[in-house]
Every structure is written in structure tokens, then in C-alpha cells.
Amino acid sequence: MTTAAQTYEQKGVILHVENLSVSYGDRTIIRDINITEKDTVRASRQQGQIIAFLGRSGRGKSTLFRALTGLEKPTTGRVLIPDLSKPVENGQQPAKQVHEGDVGFVNQKYTLFRHKTVYETLLFALRKTTLSKQEKDEKIMHYLKDWGLETCKDQYPNFLSGGQRQRTAILEQLLSSGHYMVLDEPFSGLDIGNIVSVKKAFQLINESHELNTIMFSTHDIELAIELADSVYILGYKQEENGQLGSVATVLKHFDLKQMGIAWQDSFTAQHLDCVKMVKDIMLKS
Numbered sequence: 001m002t003t004a005a006q007t008y009e010q011k012g013v014i015l016h017v018e019n020l021s022v023s024y025g026d027r028t029i030i031r032d033i034n035i036t037e038k039d040t041v042r043a044s045r046q047q048g049q050i051i052a053f054l055g056r057s058g059r060g061k062s063t064l065f066r067a068l069t070g071l072e073k074p075t076t077g078r079v080l081i082p083d084l085s086k087p088v089e090n091g092q093q094p095a096k097q098v099h100e101g102d103v104g105f106v107n108q109k110y111t112l113f114r115h116k117t118v119y120e121t122l123l124f125a126l127r128k129t130t131l132s133k134q135e136k137d138e139k140i141m142h143y144l145k146d147w148g149l150e151t152c153k154d155q156y157p158n159f160l161s162g163g164q165r166q167r168t169a170i171l172e173q174l175l176s177s178g179h180y181m182v183l184d185e186p187f188s189g190l191d192i193g194n195i196v197s198v199k200k201a202f203q204l205i206n207e208s209h210e211l212n213t214i215m216f217s218t219h220d221i222e223l224a225i226e227l228a229d230s231v232y233i234l235g236y237k238q239e240e241n242g243q244l245g246s247v248a249t250v251l252k253h254f255d256l257k258q259m260g261i262a263w264q265d266s267f268t269a270q271h272l273d274c275v276k277m278v279k280d281i282m283l284k285s
């Protein structure tokens with residue numbers, strides 16, 4: 001059942017992954033990856049997309065992420081995103097293949113420049129824009145305020161708390177890349193306070209632009225189902241002889257919007273059912 005708060009419309013395609021495979025030498029890591037995500041529009045609210053990728057260790061999540069960011073050239077297939085520099089044609093935004101720099105990438109360590117303050121880091125992130133010096137300053141100050149980073153504007157990474165460091169690294173990627181962001185295990189090894197801080201960053205990104213799209217991997221199934229509106233499970237397929245294959249692919253897609261369990265304030269029995277389904281699939285993968 002879908003409540004009024006969950007009513008949504010789907011508009012243009014914002015991510016299209018087609019027959020993607022990545023091999024290293026003669027070893028294929030991921031194969032036949034097909035993903036189509038559309039811009040989700042909810043009445044009277046600005047809202048982006050949050051997509052989670054789950055999978056047991058070594059099932060190619062990081063490999064897929066490198067292809068999604070354009071850091072890894074796929075062996076076959078392609079990754080398309082809307083080309084916002086071109087005008088809409090017949091009601092459709094033309095698509096382009098993803099290039100390095102189009103999609104922000106935040107690694108698990110939240111790496112920052114050691115010799116740049118928070119402000120300098122964000123200024124550097126805006127270096128490719130056509131904004132004037134004053135516009136850049138205004139933009140940065142606006143974000144620092146919204147993201148609770150105003151007080152540490154002139155601090156170097158070593159003097160930041162874990163939460164401030166994570167928010168700065170996420171913001172840096174958001175400012176340098178535009179609407180798309182991939183985060184490889186952003187919650188791994190974080191204490192509860194820092195988990196809340198990263199969740200808040202997700203929320204800020206999600207609410208600030210219709211096209212903002214967060215893609216993240218995690219080993220925390222509950223967290224994926226709590227935060228995402230779309231969940232993909234990567235894993236090995238069982239072969240006909242009952243043996244487990246050795247090339248990962250998408251085993252299952254859960255569209256939590258369609259299931260009526262996206263964007264809820266609390267974790268319900270339906271969410272728990274979904275967690276159980278995910279676990280069952282992952283255990284056999």
C-alpha cells in the first residue's frame with residue numbers, strides 16, 4: 001500500500017548501465033550488469049535518488065563503482081547519464097557516456113588534502129566552474145552553514161572531528177562533480193555519531209536537487225534499506241549443477257518506492273521482511 005507521502009512520479013532516465021562487464025586479464029569480475037534508474041519526483045518536495053549496492057565481499061561492488069565513475073573503462077557495455085549541457089529533445093535530455101569527473105567518488109577513508117583548510121578544499125573543488133570569486137565564496141559559505149561546518153572553515157584535516165572530515169570529503173566531491181556521487185562503504189568503521197553525520201549529509205544532498213543521485217555500498221543491510229529508495233544485490237549466480245559461479249552480476253533489484261517502503265520515518269515490519277529477503281539472496285550468492 002502506498003500512502004500519500006509516498007506518491008511519486010518517474011521522469012527521465014538519470015542512470016542507464018547497459019550490459020556492463022569488467023575483466024582484468026582473462027578474469028571477468030562483473031558481467032551483464034543492467035541498471036535503469038529514473039528521476040523520481042514527489043509532490044511538493046525536492047528529492048534526489050539514493051541507490052544502495054549490497055553484496056558479499058569480493059562480489060565486485062568497488063569494481064562496478066570504478067566503472068560508474070568513469071575511472072575504469074568497462075570491457076563491454078556502457079554507463080550513460082543525462083547530458084545537461086545539451087537542450088532537451090522530444091521531451092528527453094540527451095544522454096552521454098560517463099567520464100572521469102562526472103561522478104564524485106568518496107572512498108572509505110574520506111581522504112582530504114592534508115595541506116588545505118576546509119574552505120581551501122571546497123574552493124579547489126569549484127576550480128572548473130565559471131563562477132566568479134565572489135560567487136564561489138557565497139556558494140561555499142552557504143554550504144558550510146547548511147552542513148554545520150562554518151566553525152571549522154579554516155581548519156586543516158588533522159584538526160577536524162571524524163564527522164567534520166566525512167562531511168567535508170562528501171561536500172568536496174559534490175561541488176566538484178555535480179549531481180552524481182558514489183560512496184564506497186561510507187559507513188564502515190564509523191561510530192554512531194559519525195554514522196548520523198554521514199546520514200545527515202545524504203539527506204542534505206538528497207533534498208538540495210532533484211537530480212542529485214547518491215550511490216553507495218555497504219555491508220549493513222538494515223542501513224541500506226533504511227536509507228535507499230532502490231537496492232541492488234551483486235553476487236554470484238548458482239549454476240545449473242548447484243555450484244556457485246565466479247563472476248558477479250546483479251542478482252536482484254528491490255525498488256523500495258514500488259514496494260511502498262521508501263522514505264519512511266521508521267523501520268517497519270515490511271522493511272524487516274525486505275532485510276530477510278536480501279539476506280536469503282546474499283547467503284546463496
Ligand SMILES: Nc1ncnc2c1ncn2[C@@H]1O[C@H](COP(=O)(O)OP(=O)(O)OP(=O)(O)O)[C@@H](O)[C@H]1O
Nearest residue numbers: 024027029055056057058059060061062063064217
Ligand atoms: N585491478 C584489479 N586487478 C585484478 N583483480 C581485481 C582488481 N580489482 C579488483 N579485483 C578483483 O575483483 C574482485 C572484486 O573486487 P571488488 O573490490 O570489486 O569487490 P567488493 O564487492 O567491493 O568487495 P568488498 O566488499 O570486500 O570491498 C576481487 O576478487 C578482486 O580481487
